[in-house]
Each structure stands twice: as C-alpha cells, then as structure tokens.
Amino acid sequence: MTARVLIVDDIAANVRLLQAKLEAEYYETLTAPNGRIAIEMAIEDQPDIILLDVMMPEIDGYEVCRQLKEHAETRHIPIILITALDGREDRLSGLEAGADDFLTKPVDDVVLMARLRALVRLKQMVDDLRARESSSRRAGLTDQAVYDRQISATGNVLILDDNARQAERLMMQLGEDHRCAYETDPEKALKIAAGRVDLVVLNLTAKAFDALRWVAHLRTHEATRQRPVLAIINADERKVMLKALELGVNDVVPRPVDMLELRARARTQIKRKRYGDFLRNTLDRSLELAITDPLTHLNNRRFLDHHLNLAMARHNRGAAEDVVSVLMLDIDHFKRVNDTYGHDAGDEVIREFARRLSLNVRAIDMPCRFGGEEFVVLMPGTDQADALHIAERVRSQVADTPFALADGHLLDVTVSVGVATSRGVGDSPESLLKRADEGVYEAKQSGRNRVIVRAAA
Structure with a gap:
C-alpha cells in the first residue's frame, strides 16, 4: 500500500533520513522546511499523511496541527507528530491539537510503517466519499454548520x-x-x-x-x-x-x-x-435528492427511467414472470385549479394526489412523478388484469372524496388513467410509455375520470 507523505521538519538531515526510509517502502514524499509552507502544501497538494516535527521556528508543530484540523480542505488528512520530546504533557498537547499519533525520536521504523499503513487505509476509505461530499456542498446540499x-x-x-x-x-x-x-x-x-x-x-x-x-x-x-x-x-x-x-x-x-x-x-x-x-x-x-421529487417525495423521472429500463431488459430476456405494466395518470382540469385558486393550491392538490396514489398501489409498485400533474406507476411482474384493477382503485379513491385545501375549500378532483402492459420480446420502455400515454389521451377525449387500457398493436 503506497501513499503520498508530506514530511515537515526544519532540519534537512532529518528530512533526508525520513525520505530515504519512506521511498525504500515505495511511498512518494513531499517536503516542507517549516509550518507555514507545510500548511500551504497540505491545502494545495493534498497528501495522504503528514509527518510533522514539533520543534520548529515561527510556528511549532502543535499550532500547524491545529490549523490543519480546523481547515475544511485538510482536516481529513492524518497527522503523525514526530519529536524528541517524550513527556506526558508533550503527548497530550499533540493529541489535543488533533494529531492522530505521536512518535518519539529515534523512531522505530517498523512501528512507523505500521502506523502509516493503518492511517492510509482510513484515509483511502473516505477519499471517494469526500469527493462526492464536495460535489454536494457545491450544490448547496451541505454546509459547515x-x-x-x-x-x-x-x-x-x-x-x-x-x-x-x-x-x-x-x-x-x-x-x-x-x-x-x-x-x-x-x-x-x-x-x-x-x-x-x-x-x-x-x-x-x-x-x-x-x-x-x-x-x-x-x-x-x-x-x-x-x-x-x-x-x-x-x-x-x-x-x-x-x-x-x-x-x-x-x-x-x-x-x-x-x-x-x-x-x-x-x-x-x-x-x-x-x-x-x-x-x-x-x-x-x-x-435521495437526485431521484426524489421534492414536492411529493415520490420518485422522479430519473428513477423511473432507470428502473423501467431494467424491468424491460428482464422482460425481453423472455421470462414469463417478468411481465411489466405501467399506469400513466393525469389529473383532470389541473390548469383550472391553478388559475382559480393559485399555484399554492395546485401544489396542495399535487401532494394530496401523490399521497392517495401511494396508499392505493402495492408495495412492489413504484409510483413516480412524471412531470407537472402527470404521474407514472411502474408495476413489475403485473399482468394487464391486475394493473387495470389497481388503476380503477386509484381512480375511485381520487374521485370519491373531495380534496380539502388549507383555506377551507373542497375540490372535486378526478384523474384519467392509461394502462399498458409489455407485449414480449422486442417491446421497449418508450413504446410501453407511449401506449399508456395514448390511453390517457383516449380517457380525456371520452369524458375524463376513467381508465383506458391500450393493448399492444
């Protein structure tokens, strides 16, 4: 296991000695002659481990350690303090400053290498997670507090x-x-x-x-x-x-x-x-944020596309139990709700619809917000008859009880539903969704508040 090690010491002979030992074990080394340069190099070069001398001019090792552990870009880097000081207070000062270990000179080479390997393992485990956390922070998903x-x-x-x-x-x-x-x-x-x-x-x-x-x-x-x-x-x-x-x-x-x-x-x-x-x-x-609709907390289009592709790939391998059905649901006259009561009321209707939808599908089904007032339910292992039955249940649960708004208004809400079921090898996610969408269009054209099954051509 190799790694990049920053050696910090104001005595050149000590640096050369450590360099020789580490490079013999195939570690890559960087060097800094004082604490100020060490802090700059740690931020810029992101070493895997820092070997830090305590007794240095200007800034001692304890203060360097404290500053590195307080800085967001370097707090994750393990630090081993190496010093001739061997008193109890010296060890405690180093540990209190945030050092991961405290070794005294002359350093036992075997112990040093063992400590390096252990700390490098820990460092490498969090590097990938840290890179992703940085992306989340840039997107505003995390903060220092x-x-x-x-x-x-x-x-x-x-x-x-x-x-x-x-x-x-x-x-x-x-x-x-x-x-x-x-x-x-x-x-x-x-x-x-x-x-x-x-x-x-x-x-x-x-x-x-x-x-x-x-x-x-x-x-x-x-x-x-x-x-x-x-x-x-x-x-x-x-x-x-x-x-x-x-x-x-x-x-x-x-x-x-x-x-x-x-x-x-x-x-x-x-x-x-x-x-x-x-x-x-x-x-x-x-x-979770990447695959979740923030308004309804249902899964979003990205989640649907991924899982529909997987389901159709299994279906196209020919297993009978891998039949796939989808429901496409469009809230009727939704624009009228926004125009009459405002967009806040529209959001309330969307949230309540999502709640009723979630309560009336099965645990294996995947309700997703497709966009706007459109929703899709992915139903793996479900034939046309079962999909139709569930679609009718959702439709009636939406239509039978008015939606209560925060201002006290009660709204009668209905939904048009299209049902499509996979038709065998050669069917595609796009054609399955297209058939369900055609079912929604037909339901709208024939009076709304109904379920239409679009069988394969």
Missing part, C-alpha cells in the same frame, strides 16, 4: 474487557465525555458493536478471550467493518501491537493507561468516525 454539529457530538463507547473492575474504571473516565457501556463477553460485544457504537475500547491483554481474533471477526462483518477500535496494550509487546494494527486496530494506548491520553485518543477516533458518518449521510442524502 451541519458538519460542526456532527463532529461535536458525544460518542457511544463500548468497552470490551475480561476484567469487570478495570472496565468500570475505564467507563468512569470515558464517561466524562461520552456515553459508555462495558461488556466482558466477546460474543455479546460483537453484537453490540453492530449497533450505534462510535468506538470500541478493547483490552488487548485479556486472558479470557483472544482479542486479536475478536478484531478479525469485527473487520469481517459488514455491519462492524468500519467501527473504530482503540486497543490497550502492554508497552513491551511490540509484536502484538504490530499485529493489531495489521488486523485493523485504529490506535493503541500502552499500560499503565494514562487516562487523559486515553480520553484524547478516544476523542480523535470518534471525531474521525463522525466525519466518515457525515460523508456517508451526505452521500445518501444527495442520492
């Missing part, structure tokens, strides 16, 4: 430990920032992790179960694959730590546990998880 609310939320933390007393201590400390629960049974914990959990704190030194195997199971299941894991390790068990990172543990904290460091690392993981959730939710919302 929504993002800020997402990342500032309190997290749900699950602690898995075979030592209940130790788990309770962890829960008491983390409970000052988050909602916490603990579990001593790994099977139960796996099920809980599939729910609304933002972080798993795992005792990797547990004796009652194999914690590494539990991580492997967590990463195997779709529902838990992206769940962040912060593992508690014995500081001298280097092989266990490397294996844990290889299996997908996101971060580690050594025993004896510094509770402030634990809380800082937990916050970092939860923020990163919240950012991923934000991107996925934004993407889901964008996709």
Whole structure:
C-alpha cells in the first residue's frame, strides 16, 4: 500500500533520513522546511499523511496541527507528530491539537510503517466519499454548520474487557465525555458493536478471550467493518501491537493507561468516525435528492427511467414472470385549479394526489412523478388484469372524496388513467410509455375520470 507523505521538519538531515526510509517502502514524499509552507502544501497538494516535527521556528508543530484540523480542505488528512520530546504533557498537547499519533525520536521504523499503513487505509476509505461530499456542498446540499454539529457530538463507547473492575474504571473516565457501556463477553460485544457504537475500547491483554481474533471477526462483518477500535496494550509487546494494527486496530494506548491520553485518543477516533458518518449521510442524502421529487417525495423521472429500463431488459430476456405494466395518470382540469385558486393550491392538490396514489398501489409498485400533474406507476411482474384493477382503485379513491385545501375549500378532483402492459420480446420502455400515454389521451377525449387500457398493436 503506497501513499503520498508530506514530511515537515526544519532540519534537512532529518528530512533526508525520513525520505530515504519512506521511498525504500515505495511511498512518494513531499517536503516542507517549516509550518507555514507545510500548511500551504497540505491545502494545495493534498497528501495522504503528514509527518510533522514539533520543534520548529515561527510556528511549532502543535499550532500547524491545529490549523490543519480546523481547515475544511485538510482536516481529513492524518497527522503523525514526530519529536524528541517524550513527556506526558508533550503527548497530550499533540493529541489535543488533533494529531492522530505521536512518535518519539529515534523512531522505530517498523512501528512507523505500521502506523502509516493503518492511517492510509482510513484515509483511502473516505477519499471517494469526500469527493462526492464536495460535489454536494457545491450544490448547496451541505454546509459547515451541519458538519460542526456532527463532529461535536458525544460518542457511544463500548468497552470490551475480561476484567469487570478495570472496565468500570475505564467507563468512569470515558464517561466524562461520552456515553459508555462495558461488556466482558466477546460474543455479546460483537453484537453490540453492530449497533450505534462510535468506538470500541478493547483490552488487548485479556486472558479470557483472544482479542486479536475478536478484531478479525469485527473487520469481517459488514455491519462492524468500519467501527473504530482503540486497543490497550502492554508497552513491551511490540509484536502484538504490530499485529493489531495489521488486523485493523485504529490506535493503541500502552499500560499503565494514562487516562487523559486515553480520553484524547478516544476523542480523535470518534471525531474521525463522525466525519466518515457525515460523508456517508451526505452521500445518501444527495442520492435521495437526485431521484426524489421534492414536492411529493415520490420518485422522479430519473428513477423511473432507470428502473423501467431494467424491468424491460428482464422482460425481453423472455421470462414469463417478468411481465411489466405501467399506469400513466393525469389529473383532470389541473390548469383550472391553478388559475382559480393559485399555484399554492395546485401544489396542495399535487401532494394530496401523490399521497392517495401511494396508499392505493402495492408495495412492489413504484409510483413516480412524471412531470407537472402527470404521474407514472411502474408495476413489475403485473399482468394487464391486475394493473387495470389497481388503476380503477386509484381512480375511485381520487374521485370519491373531495380534496380539502388549507383555506377551507373542497375540490372535486378526478384523474384519467392509461394502462399498458409489455407485449414480449422486442417491446421497449418508450413504446410501453407511449401506449399508456395514448390511453390517457383516449380517457380525456371520452369524458375524463376513467381508465383506458391500450393493448399492444
């Protein structure tokens, strides 16, 4: 797994040493001699990882880290602080500034590469989502305020430990920032992790179960694959730590546990998880908006075209059960409603019609707004007789009860419906819709408020 790494250090010899190590592992490297240039390069070049020295002139590494994490274009880039400082306060300062990890010089090369691989995996997972979120933001579908609310939320933390007393201590400390629960049974914990959990704190030194195997199971299941894991390790068990990172543990904290460091690392993981959730939710919302009519909340023409093409392709492969019917519905005298009562009243009629339509078709049917006062219902696996029956039910439910407007007016509304059913190999989506449209035209010409079936020629 390769990536582009930005090395930031004011000492040229340190930069060259890191460059040589990283390029030997096939990483692409960029370099910056100070914090100001590093910030500019991070925004412009979008590296996958930043290795950042703490002790630099003008702007120290902590301040660079803070600025990068506050900037919308760089907050997603993982940062590893590398420094000769090894005090507790130094580590906490780095983590509080938003760093994803804090390594001390001389750097253990194997540990560094393991941390790089783990963070690159996370970075690559969100890159595609982030690109799509950017498109949504340009379209006005997301804003900064929504993002800020997402990342500032309190997290749900699950602690898995075979030592209940130790788990309770962890829960008491983390409970000052988050909602916490603990579990001593790994099977139960796996099920809980599939729910609304933002972080798993795992005792990797547990004796009652194999914690590494539990991580492997967590990463195997779709529902838990992206769940962040912060593992508690014995500081001298280097092989266990490397294996844990290889299996997908996101971060580690050594025993004896510094509770402030634990809380800082937990916050970092939860923020990163919240950012991923934000991107996925934004993407889901964008996709929904792309196929949903905003007035009626029915599916739109784009959705209909896609699913009608799929249904007709199955039908043309010749399976008898893949017969397709469509209803085309046009509200009668709709222009008169707009002209008499105004466009707001017209919108009310459209919304109420969509509601009645949705209530009177089946779960497998796909009601869509075709445009204006026209609607189409795609009915997979439905023959002409069943389609006609459903069309009559919709027509009567519209005509039998007046539409109540917000101003108190009651309107009698009717609909003309055309029904068409696929006719076998060679039929097309366009010809199916054309036949249904011809049925609507005939219904209008013969008095409206009726259903006309247009059989294949």
